[in-house]
Amino acid sequence: MSAPVLEVADLRVRLETPRGPAHVVDGLDYAVGAGETVAIVGESGSGKSVSVLALLGLLPASATVTGTASFGGRDLLAMSEAELRGVRGNGIGMVFQDPMTSLNPVLSVGRQLTEGLLAHGVVTGRAAARARAADLLADVGLPDPRGALERYPHELSGGMRQRVVIAIALAGEPRLLVADEATTALDVTVQAQIVDLVTRLQAEHGTAVVWITHDLGVVAGIADRVLVMYGGRCVEDGGVDDVFDAPAHPYTRGLLGALPARVDAQRGPGRRAPDLVAIAGTPPPPTELPRGCVFWPRCPVRGDVRCETEQPPLVRVGGTDPRPHRAATFYGREIP
Amino acid sequence: MTDDVLVRARDLQVHFPVRSKGLRRKVVGAVRAVDGVDLEVRRGETLGLVGESGCGKSTLGNALLRLVEPTGGTVEFDGADVTAMSRPALRALRRRAVMVFQDPYASLDPRATVGQTVAEPLQVHGLHPGARARASRVAELLELVGLDASVASRYPHEFSGGQRQRVGIARALAGEPDFVVCDEAIASLDVSVQAQVLNLLRRLQDQLGLTYLFVSHDLAAVRHVSDRIAVMYLGRVVEVGPAEQLAADPQHPYTQALLSAVPVPSPALERARRRTVLAGDVPSAAAVPSGCRFRTRCPHAFDPCPDVDPALQAVGAGQTAACHLHGVVGSREARV
Numbered sequence: 001m002s003a004p005v006l007e008v009a010d011l012r013v014r015l016e017t018p019r020g021p022a023h024v025v026d027g028l029d030y031a032v033g034a035g036e037t038v039a040i041v042g043e044s045g046s047g048k049s050v051s052v053l054a055l056l057g058l059l060p061a062s063a064t065v066t067g068t069a070s071f072g073g074r075d076l077l078a079m080s081e082a083e084l085r086g087v088r089g090n091g092i093g094m095v096f097q098d099p100m101t102s103l104n105p106v107l108s109v110g111r112q113l114t115e116g117l118l119a120h121g122v123v124t125g126r127a128a129a130r131a132r133a134a135d136l137l138a139d140v141g142l143p144d145p146r147g148a149l150e151r152y153p154h155e156l157s158g159g160m161r162q163r164v165v166i167a168i169a170l171a172g173e174p175r176l177l178v179a180d181e182a183t184t185a186l187d188v189t190v191q192a193q194i195v196d197l198v199t200r201l202q203a204e205h206g207t208a209v210v211w212i213t214h215d216l217g218v219v220a221g222i223a224d225r226v227l228v229m230y231g232g233r234c235v236e237d238g239g240v241d242d243v244f245d246a247p248a249h250p251y252t253r254g255l256l257g258a259l260p261a262r263v264d265a266q267r268g269p270g271r272r273a274p275d276l277v278a279i280a281g282t283p284p285p286p287t288e289l290p291r292g293c294v295f296w297p298r299c300p301v302r303g304d305v306r307c308e309t310e311q312p313p314l315v316r317v318g319g320t321d322p323r324p325h326r327a328a329t330f331y332g333r334e335i336p
Numbered sequence: 337m338t339d340d341v342l343v344r345a346r347d348l349q350v351h352f353p354v355r356s357k358g359l360r361r362k363v364v365g366a367v368r369a370v371d372g373v374d375l376e377v378r379r380g381e382t383l384g385l386v387g388e389s390g391c392g393k394s395t396l397g398n399a400l401l402r403l404v405e406p407t408g409g410t411v412e413f414d415g416a417d418v419t420a421m422s423r424p425a426l427r428a429l430r431r432r433a434v435m436v437f438q439d440p441y442a443s444l445d446p447r448a449t450v451g452q453t454v455a456e457p458l459q460v461h462g463l464h465p466g467a468r469a470r471a472s473r474v475a476e477l478l479e480l481v482g483l484d485a486s487v488a489s490r491y492p493h494e495f496s497g498g499q500r501q502r503v504g505i506a507r508a509l510a511g512e513p514d515f516v517v518c519d520e521a522i523a524s525l526d527v528s529v530q531a532q533v534l535n536l537l538r539r540l541q542d543q544l545g546l547t548y549l550f551v552s553h554d555l556a557a558v559r560h561v562s563d564r565i566a567v568m569y570l571g572r573v574v575e576v577g578p579a580e581q582l583a584a585d586p587q588h589p590y591t592q593a594l595l596s597a598v599p600v601p602s603p604a605l606e607r608a609r610r611r612t613v614l615a616g617d618v619p620s621a622a623a624v625p626s627g628c629r630f631r632t633r634c635p636h637a638f639d640p641c642p643d644v645d646p647a648l649q650a651v652g653a654g655q656t657a658a659c660h661l662h663g664v665v666g667s668r669e670a671r672v
Contacts, residue, residue, distance in 0.1 A: 043526040157617040187388035187553065189614045192597035196613060214527060217556070217599030221606040240603045258531035259601050260560030273560050275538070276531035282496040283526065 004031035005175050005208035006055075011067035011077075013047070013054045013232075015286075022286035024050045026232040028067075029314075030225075032176065035202065037209040039223035039240075041216060041255075043283050047232040048212045052178050056092065057084040071176065090120045093169030093207075097181035099161035103153040109164050110149030113137070116171045136167040140197060159190035163197065170201060177202070180212045195222055216259060220244060225323070228252050231284055231294030234314060238325030248317040248327035250301045254279040293328070306330055342414055342515055342547050343377040343400055343433075349408035350392070350399050354622055367622045369395040371571035372409070374648065377515070382541065382548040384562030384579065386555055386594070390618060392571040397517045397551045401433050402426065413515070431461045431511035438520035440500030444492040450503050451488030454478065457510040477506040480543075482536060498529035502536065509540070517549045522557060534561055555598045559583050564654075567591045570629045571621055576648070577655030587651040588659050590630050628660065636661055 013025040025047040032038045042048040054065045055076050069076040072091065079087070088094065096102045104112055113133035114126065123129050130149065137145035140163040153161055162182065169177060179198065183191040199222060202209055211222060219226055220240065227237040228251065236249040247253045256262055257277030264273050281298040284290060290297055296307040306312075312328045319325030350370040355361040369392045377383045377400075387393045398404045400411055402418050411418040413433060421429060437443035444453055454474045458464050464473040475485035481502040492500055501521065508516055518537065522530040538561060540546060552558050558565060562579040567588065575588040586592045593612040600606055614633050619625055625632050631641040640660045648656040649663070 043528065159617060188555070188597040188599075189388065189593060190617075191599075192611055192613055195599075196611070215599065216527070216601040217606075220601045220603045221599050223603075244601065244603050255527055256601065258528050259556065260531075260534070261556040261598075262601055264556070264560050265602075275535050276560070278531035278535055279528040280532075282498060282529060 004033045005071070006210070007031040007068075007070040008055070009068045009070075011051060011054065011069065012065070013050050013059065014064040015050075015059075016062050017287055019285075019287040023289060024232050024286045025054065026289075028227075028229075028234055030227055030234075030237065032208040032210055034175070034208055035206045036224045037202065037211055037222050038225045038227060039211045039213060039219040040227045040229060041213060041219055042229035043214055045283050045286060046229040047286065048229050049180050051229070052180060052210060052212060056088055056094065056178070057081065086120075089116050089169070089174075090122075090172035091174055092176045092178060093172065093174035095162070095165050095169050095177065095179040095182040097184050099158060099165045099185070100153065102165055103161060105153050107152075108149065109137070109151050109153070109156075113149070113164070113168055113171060116168055120172045122172055133167075133171075136171055137164070139170070139201070140164070140167045141193075142167075157190075158186055159193060162186060162190075162194055166194070166197065166201075170205075170207075173205070174207065176208045176210065178210045178212075181214070182211070183218060184213070184215070191218070198222070216244075216255065217261065228255070231289050232286060233294055233311075233328065235295060236325075236327045237314075238317075238319050239323060242319050242325040246318060246325075248325070249295075249329060250299050251279070251295045252327075253277075254298075254300070304330075340378050341376045341412075342379045343375075343549075344412045345373050345375045345396075345400060345409065346412075347409035348373045348375075348396070348399060348406055348411060350395050350404055351407045365622055367620075368571045368624055369621055370399055370406075371621075371624065373568075373571075373573050375566060375573055375576070377547060377549055378564075379514075379547055380541075380545055381563040382550050382561050384558035384565040385549055385551045385568060386553065386558050386565060387568035388553060388594075388618060390621065391568040392621070393551050393553075393568050394519055396568070397435070397519050397549055400549065401435060401517060402429070403435070427461075431457070431463075432513050433515040433517070434508040434511070434513045435517045435519060436501075436504050436508050436521045438523050440497055440504050440524070441492075443504055444500055446492055449489055449491055450478070450483075450495075453492075453503060454488070454506045454510055457507060461511050463511060473510070477510055478503075480509065480540070481506045482532075496529070497525050498532055501525060501533055505533075505536070505540070509544070512544075513546070515547045515549070517551065519551045520553070521550075523552065523554070530557065537561065555583075555595065567594065570618060570624060572629060572658065573648070574630065574659070575655070575657040577652065577657075581652060581655055585652065587655065587662065588630075588657040589634050589636050589661070591657070593635075628658075 008030050011028040015022045015024055040048045053059050055069045114129035117123050117129045123132050134145045137148050142148045142163055183194050223240045226240050226243045228235050230251050236252045263276055279298055292308045292310050293312050312330050314326045314328050316324040317327045351366040351368050353363045354365040356364045385393050399406045451474050454477055455470050458470050464470050478485050483502050522533050550561055565579050565582050566573050566576045569590050575591045586595055593614045596612045616633050627642040627644055628646050631637040646658040646660050648658045651657045651662050
């Protein structure tokens with residue numbers, strides 16, 4: 001296998017809050033190869049968004065970020081702001097949740113697209129930039145791309161806006177695309193369009209994708225590998241089939257059991273659907289993470305007293321060697 | 337037959353006027369949010385109401401309770417015409433037909449204790465008079481939804497989203513209603529907490545014999561809780577049927593596309609599936625297409641579709657769909 005496009009090691013993010021320090025991300029390791037999609041899954045407050053904002057230098061200055069993030073042989077976390085600016089939108093494209101807030105409402109679509117193209121020196125000259133911008137809009141499936149250059153964000157639907165955001169993200173021909181809840185604000189039929197679009201563009205350009213979402217259905221459709229986050233830590237990671245077919249961590253099992261679609265697959269015709277397997281309680285706020293295993297207060301298994309005092313290591317529970325299936329547990333494969 | 341229907345809408349319309357700019361503010365058109373809906377909710381059932389944003393599903397839920405004024409058609413509740421009710425009659429209706437709202441952060445008064453919030457409907461309707469009787473009823477309601485009675489003295493900001501939604505449900509149930517409209521009641525909750533609330537709603541239905549209209553964009557959740565499902569598109573119900581039957585064998589092209597767009601949390605199924613990706617966006621409810629309103633995006637549109645507005649017709653046992661593919665019969669007169 002060739003070297004990964006992005007390799008993150010022991011990433012930690014600490015934020016100072018009025019309630020004390022919050023360990024929002026607490027030791028994260030993963031790698032994304034060319035053409036590969038890694039999905040980071042978690043509920044609100046799990047640290048999934050912060051973990052990628054940290055890589056891109058988009059956190060407030062009060063945040064303390066440690067670890068390494070090797071991108072094209074250089075450590076993103078050691079870069080100056082000027083160097084990072086060269087990487088953002090050029091080597092790494094970004095798509096965020098709400099296309100209305102990630103686009104500037106007072107600038108035309110064409111202006112916002114050409115701005116990046118010119119700033120990163122992808123093309124020279126306004127005419128060339130406009131031609132390239134129209135190509136990009138055509139590539140993301142916007143009808144009448146030349147006309148769309150003159151439009152403003154409020155004139156477009158949510159799905160069309162997100163296509164524009166994706167066009168902007170792809171303008172610098174990035175090797176890595178980071179999508180943070182990119183389809184969450186969209187209706188399912190539009191979500192299907194956007195997922196298809198990203199999958200197609202990825203296949204055409206060999207882009208590596210980090211897709212952050214809470215939606216396990218989307219993950220099943222797009223990811224090669226999955227990383228499940230809870231309380232700032234990775235509790236399980238592995239190939240998408242391994243994690244969905246043989247979830248090892250009680251939290252992953254709980255998340256999958258809470259999905260109506262999985263439970264209802266066992267529902268007979270005319271029969272009432274069985275109850276969902278709800279996880280008791282709520283996720284802890286990052287300022288009040290429990291000692292030991294972050295999940296133990298909600299855990300239905302809770303093996304022994306070690307859970308409350310010691311942080312369980314990520315151990316291999318399956319998969320094959322360069323790409324193992326791992327879970328944070330004391331019990332290895334013999335998880336109760 | 338009449339007896340087992342609790343709520344019946346006939347040709348229900350909610351049109352909002354579109355006014356011109358300037359001083360005269362002439363009415364120049366209408367947003368047809370709900371545009372000729374026939375719907376029955378049977379006693380003791382859960383009717384799921386699905387559709388994408390802007391399809392009118394929330395407005396329909398509101399109109400059934402007369403929280404927005406219908407501009408045409410009728411709503412019957414337990415045989416009485418809601419659209420013709422006097423104020424005292426409406427007040428009595430508000431005890432029997434209630435709503436659980438989407439956002440538990442916005443729908444609870446931040447300055448009222450949980451106990452005050454839950455007690456308010458009791459005061460309004462003169463139930464359980466006397467402070468002591470009321471307090472004991474509040475305690476009973478809180479325990480009914482899985483909260484500790486002691487939380488009555490606490491304020492909403494002390495609770496998580498899931499707990500707040502339980503408070504909202506306790507308030508809705510205070511007057512011992514027959515009919516509960518759940519308007520995106522789980523949309524703002526995390527997956528593991530959604531499962532808790534869905535299980536709670538089903539338990540309460542069994543315990544109290546409630547009738548639900550479960551309004552949601554989340555098809556998997558709707559399928560899980562519903563006995564029957566109604567699908568809305570652009571102000572109109574386009575298909576109704578028993579939940580599993582409709583999910584397994586949808587007859588309206590829109591239902592087919594909607595279902596095929598819902599991601600399934602199983603990598604193997606996701607790889608195997610074929611999506612019907614709909615082109616384009618939902619037309620504006622201020623400019624509804626002639627004839628069949630879905631025809632502009634329908635992969636099967638043919639001769640009669642631009643001219644004849646299809647009526648709901650039987651397409652299976654207990655299943656109806658408004659589509660000419662099932663024979664151009666019983667077409668409803670074009671509404672202007």
